[in-house]
Amino acid sequence: MDRSIQVIIVHILIHLGIVFFIFPTTIIDCTKEAHWISILLGFLLHWFLIYIYTKGLSRFEGQNLMDIYLQYGKLLTAIFLLPLFVYLSMLASVTIRAYAETISLVFLSYTPLWATMLLIAIISAFISSLDIHALFRTGVLMGVIFFPLILFVLCMAFQNVDWHYVFPLWSNDFSFLTNPKYLESTFACGFMYLGFIQPSIRYNRKKILWWSITLIPFYLIAVYIPVLTFGEDTAAKFYFPFITAVDTIDITWLMFDRITMFFLLCTVTFFMLFVSLTVWVNTEILKRCLPKTVRTPYIVIALYLLIFISGIKIRDLQEVDFLFDVNAWLHTYNYLVIPFSIYILGWISRRKAATAV
Numbered sequence: 001m002d003r004s005i006q007v008i009i010v011h012i013l014i015h016l017g018i019v020f021f022i023f024p025t026t027i028i029d030c031t032k033e034a035h036w037i038s039i040l041l042g043f044l045l046h047w048f049l050i051y052i053y054t055k056g057l058s059r060f061e062g063q064n065l066m067d068i069y070l071q072y073g074k075l076l077t078a079i080f081l082l083p084l085f086v087y088l089s090m091l092a093s094v095t096i097r098a099y100a101e102t103i104s105l106v107f108l109s110y111t112p113l114w115a116t117m118l119l120i121a122i123i124s125a126f127i128s129s130l131d132i133h134a135l136f137r138t139g140v141l142m143g144v145i146f147f148p149l150i151l152f153v154l155c156m157a158f159q160n161v162d163w164h165y166v167f168p169l170w171s172n173d174f175s176f177l178t179n180p181k182y183l184e185s186t187f188a189c190g191f192m193y194l195g196f197i198q199p200s201i202r203y204n205r206k207k208i209l210w211w212s213i214t215l216i217p218f219y220l221i222a223v224y225i226p227v228l229t230f231g232e233d234t235a236a237k238f239y240f241p242f243i244t245a246v247d248t249i250d251i252t253w254l255m256f257d258r259i260t261m262f263f264l265l266c267t268v269t270f271f272m273l274f275v276s277l278t279v280w281v282n283t284e285i286l287k288r289c290l291p292k293t294v295r296t297p298y299i300v301i302a303l304y305l306l307i308f309i310s311g312i313k314i315r316d317l318q319e320v321d322f323l324f325d326v327n328a329w330l331h332t333y334n335y336l337v338i339p340f341s342i343y344i345l346g347w348i349s350r351r352k353a354a355t356a357v
Contacts, residue, residue: 017273021242027223106247246260286303
């Protein structure tokens with residue numbers, strides 16, 4: 001059965017769960033004006049990599065990423081998937097730490113950071129322990145409940161903007177293209193999970209590609225709301241510029257004292273979905289490496305313990321930045337090498353099949 005709708009919804013939600021937190025800071029730091037250029041160029045690269053990745057996967061009907069690489073030997077599998085495993089583990093740990101910091105700054109200032117991280121980890125672990133069908137159904141339910149509320153907050157976010165800050169609309173400075181942070185931000189949320197969900201969940205690659213384009217307005221809003229609210233120079237001084245911009249919104253009739261709290265309570269569900277899917281991918285990798293007697297829940301618990309302990313060891317936001325910089329190189333390797341390797345292997349497989357005929 002074609003489950004493209006479920007995949008599309010989850011794909012959009014996991015991007016929304018992270019794009020309003022990490023993405024604006026990176027883009028504002030990398031570009032001083034005409035931010036739309038860096039956003040659209042980054043998204044174009046992101047979209048092209050999804051095209052290459054899914055095109056290669058489509059040539060291996062009924063096989064996932066592990067099956068494809070194992071056809072060419074365990075050494076090749078380790079070369080490609082070991083860096084991916086390390087990267088996804090670091091990503092989950094650092095993002096949980098950064099997100100918990102955001103929640104503590106906004107409305108849980110007296111709650112220990114470890115308690116916030118533990119709550120996120122426990123809920124995410126429960127979702128990760130479900131089978132992939134239940135995980136995607138959970139994502140659809142989250143989207144139905146919380147996505148309209150996110151749209152409401154985004155509309156209200158234009159309350160304090162000054163449209164003069166949108167100028168200048170063009171810049172001849174393209175130095176951001178060589179910035180490692182920018183390369184990481186262009187595909188911050190990733191799409192590697194698309195190679196692991198088949199054949200359990202089948203989807204139409206063209207639908208994923210076209211619906212991915214709907215993310216462009218959210219990328220633009222995430223950056224331009226703080227820029228239009230504070231100006232580029234001031235926005236660059238905030239660690240979470242979009243959250244700070246949302247905090248300036250004044251709506252007296254809302255049940256929450258601050259709309260930021262309302263926004264975070266909605267997006268935290270998407271973030272937990274993102275973490276759950278990330279750890280689920282790592283679980284699938286480990287299941288191929290460990291004896292079959294090791295049950296999936298034990299693998300999930302072990303991974304989340306590792307993620308939680310690693311996150312607790314991070315001292316402050318400066319160390320979070322440092323770890324993101326370190327992880328940027330693994331990020332670039334995985335999201336460039338794996339899509340092109342799958343595309344090349346798919347081309348070789350197709351040539352062999354044509355020769356055999």
